[in-house]
Amino acid sequence: MTTQKPQRIQQLDPLVANQIAAGEVVERPVSVVKELLENSLDAGARHVTIDLERGGTQLIRIMDDGRGIHADDLSLAVSAHATSKIADLTDLAQVRSFGFRGEALASISAVSRFTLTSRTAEQERAWQIQVSGRDSEASIAPAPHGVGTTIAVQDLFFNTPARRKFLRSERTELAHIEETIKRIALSRFDVGFTVHHHKQRLLHLRAAEQQDQSAQEQRVAAVWGKTFMQHALAFEVSSGGVRLGGWVGLPEAARSQADRQYLYINGRWVRDKVVSHAVRQAYGDRIYAGRHPSYLLYLELSPEDVDVNVHPAKQEVRFHEARQIHDFVLSRLQEVLAHQTMPLMVTADADEVGTPVQTQRPAKSFPKGPWEMEPAQTTVMQEAASHYAQDIAPSREKKTTAQAKKQSENLLTQPTRIAQWPGHFLLAEFKAQWLLVDLVQTHQAHVVQQLQTALNVQGSVPTLPLLFPATLTLSETLIQTATAHHERLNVLGFGIDMLGPDTLAIRSMPAPLVELAAETAVTCALQHLPADPKIICAALADLSAQMLRKTKKPLSTEQVDALLTDIAQDLHEKPSANAGCNKRWRLLAPADLLQLLQ
Amino acid sequence: MLPPPSAPSSPTTLLKRAERLAGQSLQQLADRYRLPLPVDNKKAKGWIGQLLEHCLGATAGSLAEPDFPQLGIELKTLPVNAKGVPQESTYISVVPLLELHQMTWRSSNVYKKLAKVLWVPIQSDPALAFAARKIGTPLLWSPTTEQEQALQADWEELSELICLGQLEAITAHHGRYLQIRPKGANAKSLCWAIGPDGEKIQTLPRGFYLRASFTAQLLKAYYLFA
Numbered sequence: 080m081t082t083q084k085p086q087r088i089q090q091l092d093p094l095v096a097n098q099i100a101a102g103e104v105v106e107r108p109v110s111v112v113k114e115l116l117e118n119s120l121d122a123g124a125r126h127v128t129i130d131l132e133r134g135g136t137q138l139i140r141i142m143d144d145g146r147g148i149h150a151d152d153l154s155l156a157v158s159a160h161a162t163s164k165i166a167d168l169t170d171l172a173q174v175r176s177f178g179f180r181g182e183a184l185a186s187i188s189a190v191s192r193f194t195l196t197s198r199t200a201e202q203e204r205a206w207q208i209q210v211s212g213r214d215s216e217a218s219i220a221p222a223p224h225g226v227g228t229t230i231a232v233q234d235l236f237f238n239t240p241a242r243r244k245f246l247r248s249e250r251t252e253l254a255h256i257e258e259t260i261k262r263i264a265l266s267r268f269d270v271g272f273t274v275h276h277h278k279q280r281l282l283h284l285r286a287a288e289q290q291d292q293s294a295q296e297q298r299v300a301a302v303w304g305k306t307f308m309q310h311a312l313a314f315e316v317s318s319g320g321v322r323l324g325g326w327v328g329l330p331e332a333a334r335s336q337a338d339r340q341y342l343y344i345n346g347r348w349v350r351d352k353v354v355s356h357a358v359r360q361a362y363g364d365r366i367y368a369g370r371h372p373s374y375l376l377y378l379e380l381s382p383e384d385v386d387v388n389v390h391p392a393k394q395e396v397r398f399h400e401a402r403q404i405h406d407f408v409l410s411r412l413q414e415v416l417a418h419q420t421m422p423l424m425v426t427a428d429a430d431e432v433g434t435p436v437q438t439q440r441p442a443k444s445f446p447k448g449p450w451e452m453e454p455a456q457t458t459v460m461q462e463a464a465s466h467y468a469q470d471i472a473p474s475r476e477k478k479t480t481a482q483a484k485k486q487s488e489n490l491l492t493q494p495t496r497i498a499q500w501p502g503h504f505l506l507a508e509f510k511a512q513w514l515l516v517d518l519v520q521t522h523q524a525h526v527v528q529q530l531q532t533a534l535n536v537q538g539s540v541p542t543l544p545l546l547f548p549a550t551l552t553l554s555e556t557l558i559q560t561a562t563a564h565h566e567r568l569n570v571l572g573f574g575i576d577m578l579g580p581d582t583l584a585i586r587s588m589p590a591p592l593v594e595l596a597a598e599t600a601v602t603c604a605l606q607h608l609p610a611d612p613k614i615i616c617a618a619l620a621d622l623s624a625q626m627l628r629k630t631k632k633p634l635s636t637e638q639v640d641a642l643l644t645d646i647a648q649d650l651h652e653k654p655s656a657n658a659g660c661n662k663r664w665r666l667l668a669p670a671d672l673l674q675l676l677q
Numbered sequence: 678m679l680p681p682p683s684a685p686s687s688p689t690t691l692l693k694r695a696e697r698l699a700g701q702s703l704q705q706l707a708d709r710y711r712l713p714l715p716v717d718n719k720k721a722k723g724w725i726g727q728l729l730e731h732c733l734g735a736t737a738g739s740l741a742e743p744d745f746p747q748l749g750i751e752l753k754t755l756p757v758n759a760k761g762v763p764q765e766s767t768y769i770s771v772v773p774l775l776e777l778h779q780m781t782w783r784s785s786n787v788y789k790k791l792a793k794v795l796w797v798p799i800q801s802d803p804a805l806a807f808a809a810r811k812i813g814t815p816l817l818w819s820p821t822t823e824q825e826q827a828l829q830a831d832w833e834e835l836s837e838l839i840c841l842g843q844l845e846a847i848t849a850h851h852g853r854y855l856q857i858r859p860k861g862a863n864a865k866s867l868c869w870a871i872g873p874d875g876e877k878i879q880t881l882p883r884g885f886y887l888r889a890s891f892t893a894q895l896l897k898a899y900y901l902f903a
Contacts (some may be wrong), residue, residue, distance in 0.1 A: 352841070543901035544814045544902060546902075547811050548699050587700065644892025
C-alpha cells in the first residue's frame, strides 16, 4: 500500500508547451509539406521545388524563389506566435494568406532537425539557421543560396517516438503529400511546381498565365488525368459579388469514389458540406446512385461573408449566408449542366466556353451589394393587409396602445405587490407604506371609468367579438326594447342581431366587461333602457362586481396592474384621495397599523 | 341540396356571409343545404371544411390556389375546446421538398396561404355531439409585421435545413410557430427529396403546420376572452 502525495499544479515549461502545440500542427509529414508550401505561396514564390525521401519522414525540402526572410528575423521565424501575416485581431476578419497563427515553423523545428536558408533581394548573401529539436540552441551562419527560401526538415519526430509510432507506411505518407500538393497546385496556376521522391520526378507543372485557359487545362489534365479533362465543362458565373468558376465533370467523369471533388473558397482548398450538397443536387438524376461527380470549383466571395477561422487545419469554413450560397451554386450549376450539349475539349476557346453563362468581372473584385437571386425584401406589410386586421378587432389593439401610452407619459411609482387574498383583497407596498386594496370595488370603479371615458371621448364603447355568438330568448317587451334601441346598444358596445320574434344573437360585447356572461350583460342593459348610458354603465359595472364576488374568479395580472396604475395616478393627482371616504383602497402608515393593533 | 352561393365579389361580402353562419350548428347548416352529416368521425374534419366552402361559395378545387382565388383569401377552420382554445396545429401546405431552394419567403406557398386568411372557429369540445357543434365568429386576418417576421424566421430556418439536406433532422420541435411534420396516409407513401449528400432520396411527404400556440394568441387578440 502506497500513499500518493497530492499532485500540485505547476506552470508548464515553455519548451514542453511548444512540443505539445507542435503535435497539433504537425501530425504527420503531410502537415509539414502543407505548412511550408503555403508559406512559400504567401512569400510570392513563382516556382516551388519539393524533394522528399522515405515518404517525407526522412527528408522534406522545399525550395522557393519568394521574397525570403530577413537575416535578423530568422530566429524570430522559428519562435512561437511569430508571423508576418497578421498584426492584430482586425486582420483576422480579412485573412487572405494561408497561414496566420504563426506557429508552423516553431512547431516543425521543435520535432525535427530543421534547417532554414533564406535570402531577400536586398541582402548580398543568404543566411542559414539550424535547429535540432527543442533542446538544441539555434545556430545562424552564412550559406550559399539565391533569392528565396529553402527549408529542409529531416528526421521528423526523431525526438518524439510516440508520434513516430503513428506514422503509416512511406507509401501512405507519400500519397497524402501528393494529394496535398495537387490541391495546392490546382489553386495556384500561376506558380510552377516540381516534386521529387528519392530523386525520381513525380510531378512537373509549369506556371500558367491567368488568362491562358488551355495552359490551365493542361495542368488539370496533368494532375487529374486526361480523361477528366475530356469530359469536363469549363464555366464561370457570377452574381452579386460572388463568383463561381472551374470545371465540372460530365456524368461520364463520375467516379465510384468522391475523391475528385475539389473546392476552393477564396483560393483555399476546403471541405464544405453546403457547396458539395448543392453540387450533388445540381447533378440530380444525371448520375446514378452510388457514383460521385468530379469537379474542380473555385468560389470567390467577400472575406466578410465567410469565416475561415473555424477549423485549426483551416479546411472548413462557415458561410454567413449558407442558404444563399447553396441556392447560388445549385441554380447556376443546374444551368451549366443543362447546357452540356456542347462538350468542351481541352482546346476549347475561352469565348465558346463562356457562351451558356454570363461573362465575368475579374476574380478579385468584390462589389458590395445584395444577392442578385434574392428579390429585394421588405418586411413592411401591405397596407391592405393590416387594414383587415384593424377592421375586425380595433378595440383590443387600441386599448393596449392607449394603456402603454398612458404609462409612458407619467412614469409614476408603481405599488409593489406583497400578497393577494383569494377573496379579492390585495396588499402592496407604496412609498414605504402599505396599500390595502379591495380589488372588486376598485375594478368596478375602473370599469365605470373606462366605459364613460370611451363614451365621452370616442362616442362609443369599444367592442370585441365573441368567439361563438350567444343566443338569448327574451320576453316580447325586452325584444321590443332591443329593436327600438338597437343603435344605443351599439354605442354601448353590444353587437346584437334579431334571430326571431323572441330570440336574439349577441355577436360582440363591450371590451371592459370581460367577466360578464353575454346573456346577463345584455339582459341588464335591456332592463335599464331607455335610461341614460351613464346609468347603464354603472349598472353593468355593478353587475360585473357582483359576478366577481359570486364566482371568486381572480383578476388577471394585467387587470390588477391596470388597477394599481389607476391608484398610483389617483394618489399623484390628489394626495388627499386616501382620506376617509374612499372605501376601495387605503394607504396604511406605521401609525395606522399601530392604531389598528390597539 | 341547396345550390351553393356564387363566389363572393369582395372580402366584405365574404365576411358578411361568414358572419351569418356564426352561431349556427352543423346540424342546422347541413339541414339547410340538405347535406348528410358524416357517419365516420375520421372524416368529420374534412367534412366541416367542405361544408363551409360550400356555404361561402368557394370555387378553387385545386390545392395550389387559395380557396377564394379572386380575393386571394384562404379559408381555415379552427377547432377549439370548451374554453375557446385551439387544441391542434393547423395544416398550411405541403413542403415542396424538391423546389424549396428556388423559393423565398414571399414566393413560398406558406406565405401565399397565410397572406389573407378567413379563420372560422368551430366548437369541438368532445363532450358536445358532432351535430350540435357551432360555427364561430369569423376573423379575416393578415399577419401583422411582428407575426410575419416570426413566421418568416421559422420558414427560413426550416427551409435552410431542408435545402442543406438536413430534412431527416427536422422534428416537430423546430420552429417557434411554424413546424414541419410528416404528412401522409401512412408510412408507405413516399416522395422524393434531397438527401444529406445532395443525392435524391425517398422520404415521407411533409407538411407545414401552424402551431396551436400561434392560433391561440391570434384568438386572444381579436376576441373577447374572460
